[in-house]
Amino acid sequence: MDKILRIQMGPDQAPTAKTEPLGDYEGFGGRGMTSTIVAKEVPPLCHPLGAENKLVIAPGLLSGTAAAMSGRISVGCKSPLTGGIKEANAGGQPAQVLARLGYAAIVLEGHPAEDKLYKILVNKDGVEIEPADDLKMKGNYDTVEKLTSEYGEKICCITIGQAGEMKMLASTVACTDMEVRPARHAARGGVGAVMGSKGVKAIVLDDAGMSMRSAKDPDKFKEANKTFVSGLRNHSVTGQGLPAYGTNVLTNVVNEAGAYPTYNFKTGRFKGAAAISGETQAETETARGGKATHGCHRGCVIRCSGIYHDKDGHYLTKQPEYETVWAHGGNCGIDDLDSIAMLDRLDDDYGLDTIEMGATIGVAMEAGLAEYGDANKAIELVREVGKGTPLGRILGSGAAVTGKVFGVERVPVVKNQSMPAYDPRAVQGMGVTYATTTMGADHTAGYAVTANLLGVGGNVDALKPEGQIELSRNLQVATAAIDSTGMCLFIAFAILDQQETFQAMIDMINAFHGLNFTADDVSELGKKILKLERDFNERAGFGPKDDRLPDYFRTESFGPHDVTFQISGEDLDSVYNF
């Protein structure tokens, strides 16, 4: 991981690849790498689909090593959805493979003069860029099938579906998992549209002939990794809840807490919750020969994913995540797991953010395009998106645009990005994160559900404003750092509660890179990343008023707790006081 691969896609020349040393970007990984490159090289006022934007794909500092959980890859750019900086990350195999190939980042620059599609092959011998017009308007599944038939089953792929090609604001970048299925997505902020605008349909990574990255101090590294894994296994969330039921273990928890946004954020409990819970999902998967416990990448010890089979026992999709089940389920009044799994499959195939699409269909339902609970109509609507009909184009543009186009008042977005599966009135810490993160409403940017609902990393009353600013700030800082390591964010459950697991993570980084990082250094890294992201957003025109929830969260009471969002603008503006 000592070089950067820059691919210049035009318009003044045919696409070319160039490898260069890290230079100023030495020591950065994951989100730290993507945000630093974007902040430094992308003009904040450029059009997100223009030649001046760049798509940066970066494995984390520990990706490609034997470190457990190090398989996350970051995808960064100026977001066409939010207009601000974006880092979306995904699991799957590409982080490990790209790191083993020695690349700390791939940067896609410019765009072709004409409407042409390309694929990029990266292997031990170097880089090839080839026309890929035969893949035009193919879904991610067909695309990957065609690529494996050409390049073999041992590759991994980074691809876009129809949505990315159509430059939709809800489009994703797909990463293949261990089974070479395009089921893990850098989903948020329309990163797929930026890849589409670059004319890149697929990046094929093949690490045949390459070996695992080796640590500077192998023994210390091995020891730290062992302690780290043991810490994860000992924590109730990472050792029991997540492996058994996946992220969807949260449906019952959040619904019970009255914080489950139902019918486009109208109330906090969904009567159909049990039918779509992680418990029901796991049972269904096991009964049909799927898997209730499965990793999204090699080296995962939490294994919170799974494999979802249809009624006939055939693979349909990976286990839909909690946020997906919520978005396409409870938020739309839909309580049928098979329909939700079908929506997940369609989203993955077209390359669409499941959170954005579920929230968008909730808004469309509010506009009268479908009845709440009508799963068939929801599936039909998502199919429109894949086809690129005018209606599909609207929905594929996300909730904010859909709300504008249909004149809907209640549109749950911040910086144009849809809120996920935790109502900010009943989990006020999440409200702070939604409002203030540089990313637009994003639960992963500062997951205050921990102390608000789960009793992890302390306890902060979810319904009250007290303590939420500090909670969200600390989590946002820690997250920015974790997102730079290539580590799955779920390690946070264990490292927030267990000092020795946190220390083991730092020890791994130090042993691997020959550093002397302290806990304070990790915190400083997180702050540094947040500051440069926020500076980019300011230069792109964001101000305090962009750090607010839509007004109705302050005025519309949310049941069952009858609570409104109570954190003042002044307090929200203090999140970045560091």
Added chain:
Amino acid sequence: MDKILRIQMGPDQAPTAKTEPLGDYEGFGGRGMTSTIVAKEVPPLCHPLGAENKLVIAPGLLSGTAAAMSGRISVGCKSPLTGGIKEANAGGQPAQVLARLGYAAIVLEGHPAEDKLYKILVNKDGVEIEPADDLKMKGNYDTVEKLTSEYGEKICCITIGQAGEMKMLASTVACTDMEVRPARHAARGGVGAVMGSKGVKAIVLDDAGMSMRSAKDPDKFKEANKTFVSGLRNHSVTGQGLPAYGTNVLTNVVNEAGAYPTYNFKTGRFKGAAAISGETQAETETARGGKATHGCHRGCVIRCSGIYHDKDGHYLTKQPEYETVWAHGGNCGIDDLDSIAMLDRLDDDYGLDTIEMGATIGVAMEAGLAEYGDANKAIELVREVGKGTPLGRILGSGAAVTGKVFGVERVPVVKNQSMPAYDPRAVQGMGVTYATTTMGADHTAGYAVTANLLGVGGNVDALKPEGQIELSRNLQVATAAIDSTGMCLFIAFAILDQQETFQAMIDMINAFHGLNFTADDVSELGKKILKLERDFNERAGFGPKDDRLPDYFRTESFGPHDVTFQISGEDLDSVYNF
């Protein structure tokens, strides 16, 4: 004009009307009235289609008097298109009639609990609010016909078409002209959607039994009006160019100057300009029994409008304005006046901003939805808007949304509002106005074409940055004041060049209201209005980066002069240094 009519549309009660004294709003008119009420009473962060927004309709300080040119009416609110404050104004009869009925403003507040439509009748006996579900999804022409059949031919109407009912961002508020046709529109910023969100389809004004407003000093008033009219008649623009060929006299002028945005702002000259020029238009109108010279309201002495007949000699629409002819014509590569007139008629009937729609179709053509020059397809696209199909919903949301939905890079908007018919690279003073006015790209807010191209009010080289900031600033200040008088903005040509005509306007105001306004007071009034509008926008979240043109105007050279927009952000930020 000593009272305000407040109509509370719900949701907690059935609609009610209440008349109240002017109170704090004494002395305000037109834009001064709408912007003061909106700035004071509307929460800047509210949803533009929500109950907290207000639609304010106000005649000017001299409306309803014998003063020439005093028939402009202002419509204000928080704009659903820009998200900022909005004043759109229109000609036609309502300003005069509303003023004679004694109302300085109508304020529509709240909105009905259910999806119901109402009409409001205002006459000498008071106010009646009645259900109007029979008018649902009727065009403005049918609506007005139904209203005149019910209330007689002497009424005037303020209505919305299908676009306003569908809450489209490009929707207008229509005002009837002297022939009781809904052909004059407060067009920009989606004001029709706000009226639609209030559930108000029509306001019927009947001034039977009321008399003209009388001046405090009738002799001085009469004398000043005489001087004023004579000044207008003596100026070449207001006395000759505009009466003979209407606003469309500009097509040849702007095209010759190389400033005519053609093919979605790609080049500055249109080969079909002569075929759609004011000269050709006037000839066509006269030959078919229409009118080449006609006022939009009683009391107009410039008479820059006209009546456009179809090939069979039947009324089709009022004479399309220069900006309409440009938007639906040259900007889309269309050189057929009949097609443009049909588009104007459709826009007026559905209640759509012709500038926004033409710019939007230009963007749609860039997205490949139609070929440049295909008039039939353009007409088909606008019909989609009236029908409210998904494609029509997209286009009816304006250029910014259409660009997002179809992934188009070159979208000529500021604050989400489409630029009109003067390329900011070849008329740099207009670029300053587009960028910095509180309204979003709007030529009327500070019409620098005067000194940039017409040699009115001085000469400032259109292609150079020097002097443009001061020019735009002074025009923006003067315009805000003129927009408060109820006077047509076209008086500016004469008052900029003729000191005695400017003085006559001030004398009229003073004689009418018993005041001692000086030229400095007029300027102070303009500044005061701009400041409170800008303050509203700041509270709504606007910052310096919102006062910028899209980046491509700086980077993409514009022919035939090969010029880019050259005014720095720092200079743009200095416009409001007063």
